[in-house]
Amino acid sequence: MSEMLIxxxxxxxxxxxxxxxxxxxxxxxxxxxxxxxxxVCDVSLDIKKGETLGLVGESGSGKSTLGxxxxxxxxxxxxxxxxxxxxxxxxxxxxxxxxxxKMQMIFQDPFSSLNPRISVGNMLKRMLxxxxxxxxxxxxxxxxxILEMVGLSREHxxxxxxxxxGGQKQRIxxxxxxxxxxxxIVADEPVSSLDVSIQAQILNLxxxxxxxxxxxxxxISHDLGVIxxxxxxxxxxxLGKVVERGSTEDIFSNPSHPYTQALISSLPxxxxxxxxxxxxxKGEVPSSLKPPEGCRFHPRCPYMMxxxxxxxxxxxxxxxxxYVACHLYYEENEN
Ligand code: SF4
Numbered sequence: 338m339s340e341m342l343i344x345x346x347x348x349x350x351x352x353x354x355x356x357x358x359x360x361x362x363x364x365x366x367x368x369x370x371x372x373x374x375x376x377v378c379d380v381s382l383d384i385k386k387g388e389t390l391g392l393v394g395e396s397g398s399g400k401s402t403l404g405x406x407x408x409x410x411x412x413x414x415x416x417x418x419x420x421x422x423x424x425x426x427x428x429x430x431x432x433x434x435x436x437x438x439k440m441q442m443i444f445q446d447p448f449s450s451l452n453p454r455i456s457v458g459n460m461l462k463r464m465l466x467x468x469x470x471x472x473x474x475x476x477x478x479x480x481x482x483i484l485e486m487v488g489l490s491r492e493h494x495x496x497x498x499x500x501x502x503g504g505q506k507q508r509i510x511x512x513x514x515x516x517x518x519x520x521x522i523v524a525d526e527p528v529s530s531l532d533v534s535i536q537a538q539i540l541n542l543x544x545x546x547x548x549x550x551x552x553x554x555x556x557i558s559h560d561l562g563v564i565x566x567x568x569x570x571x572x573x574x575x576l577g578k579v580v581e582r583g584s585t586e587d588i589f590s591n592p593s594h595p596y597t598q599a600l601i602s603s604l605p606x607x608x609x610x611x612x613x614x615x616x617x618x619k620g621e622v623p624s625s626l627k628p629p630e631g632c633r634f635h636p637r638c639p640y641m642m643x644x645x646x647x648x649x650x651x652x653x654x655x656x657x658x659x660y661v662a663c664h665l666y667y668e669e670n671e672n
Pocket of ligand 1: 594595596632633634635636638639640641642645650662663664665
């Protein structure tokens with residue numbers, strides 16, 4: 338499991354937002370001001386073939402935008418995305434077509450991601466035909482097999498999305514993702530809209546399918562418990578930046594970035610005798626329209642130093658394959 342499938346280098350995604358109008362009463366001049374949402378800022382990471390990289394962070398940290406950029410559902414502003422050795426970051430729509438099949442996405446809300454007017458059998462059949470995998474009766478038979486693979490039955494072929502429960506709808510969304518034999522799946526909060534009892538079933542299904550088809554996942558979630566359960570490695574995002582990444586074991590047993598430490602301190606401990614001091618972060622996540630200078634976490638960080646306000650910390654390796662962006666890990670004179 339060492340070959341890289343995905344390499345993301347210095348990825349940036351900015352969204353221009355409606356221009357504000359500033360009215361200067363004294364000079365009677367209208368001035369338009371362009372604003373930009375800094376959704377993803379200079380993110381670099383890689384995902385090995387056959388692994389699950391968990392991407393965790395609060396809502397608004399840029400996780401979903403990063404996931405969509407990686408599979409080119411949205412275009413990055415700059416940076417590189419290398420998929421299985423090919424730079425796909427600048428490919429045009431028609432050139433991307435052959436990669437579309439290899440990269441699929443599972444969304445948080447299974448219902449809104451399914452067409453309510455098409456039976457699930459026909460939906461899968463169309464996917465198979467669109468990607469020229471098979472057609473006609475063969476495609477319909479294949480659709481039935483895929484439904485069985487995700488724990489549904491052949492009899493479900495003629496049903497419509499509204500006739501399924503939430504968990505079954507997510508199984509259909511998974512069926513659609515695996516139908517075209519992808520190599521890589523971005524699963525964006527795939528269980529967060531489901532009941533806890535159903536969540537475990539869907540997570541187990543995703544893990545089974547990963548083993549069976551040697552899939553590679555980017556698994557996005559705000560839920561650390563889910564991330565811990567499913568991921569081989571974890572990347573922690575805060576306000577558009579990855580602030581820490583490492584193996585799941587390193588991240589959970591030795592969280593090094595103060596933000597990761599705060600997130601993990603909020604996890605419940607199964608042993609009622611054990612104690613963990615919960616770190617309560619002050620304030621809210623700042624606006625991504627105007628992220629703080631220096632370390633973006635500095636307004637909320639309990640260890641903030643003067644240099645944190647001005648100098649952005651670089652990502653450094655604190656132990657093997659465990660990277661952190663924080664001045665606490667630099668010697669004073671290194672900055
Ligand atoms: Fe806190 Fe400074 Fe580290 Fe940022 S760089 S996390 S503000 S100690």
